[in-house]
Amino acid sequence: MMTKLFNDDHPPVSDDRKTTQFRVLYRQFLFRMVDLELLSASARGDISKLLGQFAALLLFLSSWLGLAILGFWDSEMPREAFIINAWGMEHLLISTMMLVVGLFAILSWDSTVPDRRDVLVLALLPVRARTLFLAKVAAVATSLGLTVAAFNAFTGFTLPLALAPTSASLLQLILSPARYRLIAAYWITMISAGGFIFCSVLGVQGLAAQLLARSQFLRLSALLQMAAFCLFLSVYFLQPSLATPHALMAAQNQHLLAWLPSYWFLGLFQELSGFTHPAVVPLAWRALTGLAIVGLGTAVAYALSYFRTLRKIVEEPDIVAGSRRHHWLPPFGNSLETALVQFSVRTLLRSRQHRMMLAFYLGIGFAIVILFMRTPRAQQQLSAANAPLLFSSFVIMCAWVVGTRIVFSMPLALRANWIFRLTEVRSAPEYLAAIRRPLFVLAVAPVWAASAALFLSIWPWRMAAGHLVVLGLWGMILAYFCLLGFQKIPFTCSYLPGKSFLHMAFLAALGLLLLIGKGVDFELRALHDPVSYATMLVILGIAVVLVRWRTVALATSDEAFVQFEEAPPTEVFVLGLYRDGVLPIEPRSN
Amino acid sequence: MLELRKVSKRFLGIAAVDNVSFRARAGEVTGYLGPNGSGKSTTMKMITGLIETTSGEILFDGERIQRNLIAYKQRMGYVPEEPHLYAHLSGLEYLVMVGQLRALAAKHTAERIDRLLMLFALHGDQHAPISAYSKGMRQKVLLIAALLHNPDLLLLDEPFSGLDVGTGLVLRSLIQELAARGKVVLFSSHELETVERVCSHVVILHRGKVVADDSIESLRTLMALPTLESIFSQLAVQQDTAAISREIADLIQA
Numbered sequence: 042m043m044t045k046l047f048n049d050d051h052p053p054v055s056d057d058r059k060t061t062q063f064r065v066l067y068r069q070f071l072f073r074m075v076d077l078e079l080l081s082a083s084a085r086g087d088i089s090k091l092l093g094q095f096a097a098l099l100l101f102l103s104s105w106l107g108l109a110i111l112g113f114w115d116s117e118m119p120r121e122a123f124i125i126n127a128w129g130m131e132h133l134l135i136s137t138m139m140l141v142v143g144l145f146a147i148l149s150w151d152s153t154v155p156d157r158r159d160v161l162v163l164a165l166l167p168v169r170a171r172t173l174f175l176a177k178v179a180a181v182a183t184s185l186g187l188t189v190a191a192f193n194a195f196t197g198f199t200l201p202l203a204l205a206p207t208s209a210s211l212l213q214l215i216l217s218p219a220r221y222r223l224i225a226a227y228w229i230t231m232i233s234a235g236g237f238i239f240c241s242v243l244g245v246q247g248l249a250a251q252l253l254a255r256s257q258f259l260r261l262s263a264l265l266q267m268a269a270f271c272l273f274l275s276v277y278f279l280q281p282s283l284a285t286p287h288a289l290m291a292a293q294n295q296h297l298l299a300w301l302p303s304y305w306f307l308g309l310f311q312e313l314s315g316f317t318h319p320a321v322v323p324l325a326w327r328a329l330t331g332l333a334i335v336g337l338g339t340a341v342a343y344a345l346s347y348f349r350t351l352r353k354i355v356e357e358p359d360i361v362a363g364s365r366r367h368h369w370l371p372p373f374g375n376s377l378e379t380a381l382v383q384f385s386v387r388t389l390l391r392s393r394q395h396r397m398m399l400a401f402y403l404g405i406g407f408a409i410v411i412l413f414m415r416t417p418r419a420q421q422q423l424s425a426a427n428a429p430l431l432f433s434s435f436v437i438m439c440a441w442v443v444g445t446r447i448v449f450s451m452p453l454a455l456r457a458n459w460i461f462r463l464t465e466v467r468s469a470p471e472y473l474a475a476i477r478r479p480l481f482v483l484a485v486a487p488v489w490a491a492s493a494a495l496f497l498s499i500w501p502w503r504m505a506a507g508h509l510v511v512l513g514l515w516g517m518i519l520a521y522f523c524l525l526g527f528q529k530i531p532f533t534c535s536y537l538p539g540k541s542f543l544h545m546a547f548l549a550a551l552g553l554l555l556l557i558g559k560g561v562d563f564e565l566r567a568l569h570d571p572v573s574y575a576t577m578l579v580i581l582g583i584a585v586v587l588v589r590w591r592t593v594a595l596a597t598s599d600e601a602f603v604q605f606e607e608a609p610p611t612e613v614f615v616l617g618l619y620r621d622g623v624l625p626i627e628p629r630s631n
Numbered sequence: 632m633l634e635l636r637k638v639s640k641r642f643l644g645i646a647a648v649d650n651v652s653f654r655a656r657a658g659e660v661t662g663y664l665g666p667n668g669s670g671k672s673t674t675m676k677m678i679t680g681l682i683e684t685t686s687g688e689i690l691f692d693g694e695r696i697q698r699n700l701i702a703y704k705q706r707m708g709y710v711p712e713e714p715h716l717y718a719h720l721s722g723l724e725y726l727v728m729v730g731q732l733r734a735l736a737a738k739h740t741a742e743r744i745d746r747l748l749m750l751f752a753l754h755g756d757q758h759a760p761i762s763a764y765s766k767g768m769r770q771k772v773l774l775i776a777a778l779l780h781n782p783d784l785l786l787l788d789e790p791f792s793g794l795d796v797g798t799g800l801v802l803r804s805l806i807q808e809l810a811a812r813g814k815v816v817l818f819s820s821h822e823l824e825t826v827e828r829v830c831s832h833v834v835i836l837h838r839g840k841v842v843a844d845d846s847i848e849s850l851r852t853l854m855a856l857p858t859l860e861s862i863f864s865q866l867a868v869q870q871d872t873a874a875i876s877r878e879i880a881d882l883i884q885a
Contacts, residue, residue, distance in 0.1 A: 372737075376730075376731040376732075376735075377731065377732065377734065379731055380731035383724075383728065383731075384717075384720075387720060387724065388719065391719040392719060453719070454715070454716075454717055454719075456713070456715040457715045457716050457718075459711060459715065460728075460732070460776070461732065462681055463680075463681065463707075464732035464733050465700075465704060466701050466704050466732070466734060
């Protein structure tokens with residue numbers, strides 16, 4: 042006998058309820074782009090500060106680019122010439138936009154595919170897979186839309202303003218249809234370019250999820266994420282400047298242009314704006330064709346893989362067993378230092394989020410190096426001591442040390458950190474001394490070793506050794522400086538959003554680059570003059586001693602403790618007054 | 632001996648543990664019982680030193696634990712209620728790390744880990760990441776980590792959770808064996824049948840207060856009740872279970 046699945050007590054889910062389910066899931070997915078479990082208890086699950094900082098960074102970038110566009114505007118130049126002259130600026134905006142969206146796609150990599158936790162919780166509820174899928178797509182699209190909007194908040198109006206024909210009066214300025222066409226063209230182009238990059242990433246992800254077993258997909262996924270990151274940065278910084286009619290039409294550049302989507306969307310913008318030029322017509326078509334292929338392909342691959350992944354998550358384990366040979370690591374000092382270094386190495390190797398964050402900082406370092414190495418000065422002789430290579434080694438050391446130190450502050454599995462608290466069988470200063478070891482092993486040592494291999498192979502050994510001593514001292518100064526007041530075991534302390542001051546960090550980075558520039562000039566001279574070199578070593582040595590002394594002094598002070606919970610600075614200073622001099626005044630509980 | 636003297640813990644003014652006093656002696660297994668939310672795990676966490684008391688003091692072998700927390704932690708082993716572990720490490724890597732953090736001799740610890748993994752039937756999975764472990768396997772890792780340094784005080788919060796029957800029986804004997812060898816064992820569980828078999832002494836907590844602190848035998852005699860379950864129901868449940876279950880069934884059918 043057939044069982045009646047739905048009865049009066051259990052009717053099928055109505056359309057109204059489906060909408061409610063969608064709304065609830067959409068909100069959940071949207072606000073879970075950041076893992077709330079990593080936040081400090083003081084943050085009370087509030088990620089608004091973190092998202093606010095991210096938006097502020099994009100708005101800051103947009104405002105600078107917007108100002109640059111206004112500065113670029115030249116009212117004296119004939120309009121036709123100005124429009125062609127502006128291609129370079131437009132291409133910069135489009136390629137930067139594509140880089141930002143690409144980085145966003147990489148950072149939200151895990152948020153776009155179903156998560157084991159979601160499946161195990163939601164699969165038991167009467168929620169249709171289609172509702173889950175649509176809620177996820179809507180949440181991702183909203184985040185992407187907000188990213189695009191924040192990045193173009195200023196440039197989206199200043200560029201059309203600069204490109205539009207000059208108006209005699211304010212009324213003309215407001216009523217001019219050309220201006221509105223330019224604004225629409227700009228936003229359509231940017232949304233298309235962003236969508237193209239995002240869909241490309243999603244499509245590759247979907248294809249891999251569709252073709253591979255889940256455990257293989259998870260392993261490959263980590264590699265793909267890293268590869269996409271390197272690809273986006275390399276293309277952005279290494280792509281040649283072809284934004285002129287002559288370069289775009291040159292036969293020898295056509296093969297390259299077929300692989301550079303930022304130029305396709307430059308063509309699309311010209312077409313949509315009405316500035317048709319023979320050089321951009323094929324590019325615009327390529328943009329439209331590419332967008333259609335990627336959009337359609339991604340829609341199919343992502344939708345298929347989403348439903349397949351929902352099933353596979355339940356059927357297959359996330360991680361397969363490893364083998365013994367992959368687990369061995371050497372000792373790194375005493376047992377505590379060894380424990381902390383091995384834990385840090387394993388976390389960095391196995392946690393995708395932490396690896397990506399470190400890659401982000403290294404990417405910034407490499408970007409600066411690439412920009413510097415492309416200058417004519419850098420194209421000169423590399424086989425003798427030269428400023429670009431010296432500069433590059435210092436910059437990479439800075440990016441690696443600072444990046445590693447920042448990544449150390451991001452927790453992994455906060456609920457598991459009780460084991461560190463329970464096994465705290467040594468004094469706090471011993472812990473704080475041991476905490477220094479992972480930074481030296483994971484940041485200073487690899488950069489120094491890689492630099493040693495490079496410089497000893499291309500420079501005379503005396504010159505190379507001289508620079509390596511300086512680089513080692515510089516690395517030590519940086520590492521000790523980064524550890525000033527750092528009282529956390531790597532990856533174990535909760536994260537409190539809103540404590541980083543991006544504008545200050547930006548200014549500090551600029552200052553550091555200037556300092557490195559000056560230092561490189563001095564070192565270049567000093568490498569040929571023993572007296573200057575000895576003076577430089579003495580200065581650096583004193584700096585190492587001072588910064589180490591300060592770090593150790595802070596770590597051995599009476600207030601030193603190992604921090605597991607990030608707390609905001611106290612806003613009320615407790616005076617310690619006592620009623621009648623005896624009884625403490627207890628705070629009132631509400 | 633472990634001793635709690637008028638220990639209280641308040642969260643935002645609300646007492647989770649209120650004036651709790653009891654003693655857990657060496658050589659016996661002390662059961663620490665109470666319904667959900669009665670303050671058992673909070674007490675356990677205070678005894679481990681993971682959270683501080685609001686008032687009162689905790690003594691081990693006559694000395695306040697806060698006076699020398701480091702020395703105390705060297706003598707204490709703890710199995711928490713929930714198996715939170717670093718899932719990206721393998722079972723072996725996790726245990727080696729615990730040994731290193733406890734400053735145990737590397738060679739001796741490696742041998743001990745190897746033997747314990749064998750005895751807990753985890754040897755074949757020692758290189759697999761903890762994320763791939765079942766709940767019972769995680770519980771075994773927690774047990775090994777708690778026993779690795781031969782602690783004098785063993786705090787077990789729901790240690791049987793997720794264990795298979797065979798390992799459960801081994802653990803039951805092990806707890807008694809360790810107590811017989813002079814360890815202080817404080818054992819918290821909802822499995823009253825196991826508690827009745829393993830423990831000689833029980834402390835029952837209800838709404839943060841101690842409502843019974845005696846040997847099981849004395850409680851049986853005193854309350855004229857046949858089992859620990861009936862004693863517990865009388866002291867800590869204080870509700871008509873049949874009536875509540877009827878009400879729940881009625882409610883979901885309404």
